[in-house]
Structures are given as structure tokens and as C-alpha cells.
Amino acid sequence: MNVLVLNSSYMPAGVIGWRKSIKLLFMNKADIIEPSEYMIKGINRDYVIPDVIRLKYYNRVSYTSYKYCRTNIYKRDRYRCRYCNKLLKLTGPITIDHIVPKSRGGKDTWENTITSCMECNHKKGDLTPEEAGLVITPGSLKPTYFINLATLNPKWIKYIPIA
Numbered sequence: 674m675n676v677l678v679l680n681s682s683y684m685p686a687g688v689i690g691w692r693k694s695i696k697l698l699f700m701n702k703a704d705i706i707e708p709s710e711y712m713i714k715g716i717n718r719d720y721v722i723p724d725v726i727r728l729k730y731y732n733r734v735s736y737t738s739y740k741y742c743r744t745n746i747y748k749r750d751r752y753r754c755r756y757c758n759k760l761l762k763l764t765g766p767i768t769i770d771h772i773v774p775k776s777r778g779g780k781d782t783w784e785n786t787i788t789s790c791m792e793c794n795h796k797k798g799d800l801t802p803e804e805a806g807l808v809i810t811p812g813s814l815k816p817t818y819f820i821n822l823a824t825l826n827p828k829w830i831k832y833i834p835i836a
């Protein structure tokens with residue numbers, strides 16, 4: 674069961690597992706915005722498992738609930754080339770580009786890998802985007818809340834701006 678996390682300005686900041694949400698509530702780092710119908714037994718009291726929480730003090734949350742894999746990178750980038758913005762299809766030529774090339778120590782991380790069409794990937798080769806004259810389209814490199822739209826909890830919808 675997943676919990677939508679809002680930052681202190683009520684903007685979606687990520688999705689985390691319910692255990693982590695209980696921990697944030699327990700440490701007084703978040704408030705419950707929408708409770709779920711589920712409870713968890715604690716030692717001294719029971720806790721409501723939330724559907725939506727809001728962080729009190731900081732806007733960053735880790736996205737450990739998303740598996741780092743090719744498909745999720747495509748989903749994060751909405752199947753668009755992050756250089757030329759061309760809409761790509763899973764069935765057609767679609768590639769992952771390392772922003773800092775692997776040959777220069779670039780890692781397989783959310784921040785260093787983006788969806789790319791064949792043309793842009795070829796143009797970029799072993800260069801950095803600057804060297805290749807390519808600009809990355811705006812938008813998060815972190816996996817964000819729209820990844821698991823299929824498993825979207827209806828209670829989350831009013832907090833999620835329409836993309």
C-alpha cells in the first residue's frame with residue numbers, strides 16, 4: 674500500500690510505502706491529510722495508515738518505492754525524447770541515454786539516464802549534452818508521482834495537477 678506525499682506547499686512530492694509514512698508521522702515530520710480505512714496496531718496505541726500525508730519541514734523525500742529500470746525511465750519521461758521532445762513508442766526505436774557518458778564515469782541513476790530517440794542518442798555519442806549542443810527538456814529527473822497512474826489511489830487525484 675502506497676502513500677502520496679505532499680510537500681509543505683501541498684504539491685505532490687512522491688509516493689512512499691505505508692511503513693515509511695508511519696515512520697514520518699511518528700517522528701512528527703508529517704501530518705495526515707487523508708486517512709485510509711486501515712489501522713496498524715502499535716504498542717501503546719493504534720495508528721491510522723494514511724492515504725495522503727504532508728511534510729512539515731522539508732520538501733525532499735526519497736523515491737525508494739520506484740524500481741530503477743528502463744520502463745520506469747520511459748514512463749518518467751512520458752515516452753518522449755528528453756532532447757528533442759519527440760514522442761516515442763515502446764515498439765519503435767527508443768533508447769536510454771547517459772547524460773554523463775558511461776565512458777566518462779556516468780552512472781546508471783535516475784539523474785543520469787534519460788529517454789532518447791536514436792537520432793539524438795547518436796548525435797550525443799560520448800559527449801556531454803553541452804558538448805553535443807543538446808538541451809534536456811524541463812522536468813524532473815527523479816521519478817515522480819505519475820509513474821504508477823495505473824495504481825493511482827482515487828483519494829490522491831485532487832492533489833495531483835493535471836499534466
Ligand SMILES: [Zn+2]
Pocket residue numbers: 754755756757758759789790791792793794
Ligand atoms: Zn531526440
